[in-house]
Amino acid sequence: QSALTQPASVSGSPGQSITISCTGTSSDVGDYKYVSWYQQHPDKAPRLMIYDVTNRPSGISNRFSGSKSGNTASLTISGLQAEDEADYYCSSYTTKTILFGPGTKVTVL
Amino acid sequence: EVQLVQPGAEVKKPGESLRISCKGSGYRFTTYWITWVRQMPGKGLEWMGRIDPSDSYTIYSPSFQGHVSISTDKSTTTAYLQWSSLTASDTAMYFCARQSCTSSSCYFDFWGQGTLVTVSS
Numbered sequence: 001q002s003a004l005t006q007p008a009s010v011s012g013s014p015g016q017s018i019t020i021s022c023t024g025t026s027s028d029v030g031d032y033k034y035v036s037w038y039q040q041h042p043d044k045a046p047r048l049m050i051y052d053v054t055n056r057p058s059g060i061s062n063r064f065s066g067s068k069s070g071n072t073a074s075l076t077i078s079g080l081q082a083e084d085e086a087d088y089y090c091s092s093y094t095t096k097t098i099l100f101g102p103g104t105k106v107t108v109l
Numbered sequence: 110e111v112q113l114v115q116p117g118a119e120v121k122k123p124g125e126s127l128r129i130s131c132k133g134s135g136y137r138f139t140t141y142w143i144t145w146v147r148q149m150p151g152k153g154l155e156w157m158g159r160i161d162p163s164d165s166y167t168i169y170s171p172s173f174q175g176h177v178s179i180s181t182d183k184s185t186t187t188a189y190l191q192w193s194s195l196t197a198s199d200t201a202m203y204f205c206a207r208q209s210c211t212s213s214s215c216y217f218d219f220w221g222q223g224t225l226v227t228v229s230s
Contacts, residue, residue, distance in 0.1 A: 032215075034215035036215075040154075052216065091154075091216075091217075100156060101153070
């Protein structure tokens, strides 16, 4: 069982915005700025979408944004598109180890 | 272009040993850590451990400590994940990833395509 919690699923219609939460503790999400988010399409490798809470790697659409408040980090996808349908995982650094959330399945209605 | 190349699949019997590889190219191999991630069928990502190729310093997740071994060969810019005795519960997809960590930043920016390990009698 993951030490980070995420909703199992989130859905939205094309063009809408959705937010995925990632809740940890004061020892991981709350204590470090090293929260990252990964997108995984079926049978594909994960892809970095957000790093260090709010930063987007080169090539990632600005429709993806990250934030954090206390022990909860969030990924927001605005202007939802069919290609955004995938699993999303948050990750947090904690002392000498890395935690992944259980993943959230995003469905575009 | 940064690439991490893994073999596509391995099929083994219980009790057999296995070493899977992850060859890095397109960057200075000793500058970034390599991490290994397990994904069991239909499940989420699990961090197994990471290695610093510059000095082979390795940290394992408590969940995998003692069950797997991570190593690198700087001369061939390749990282390895090894089992001495496989069980059916090791059946999973295994990803390697480049881990970029500094005092102010930490994330996995490039991933291999994964190696599907199947352990079956």
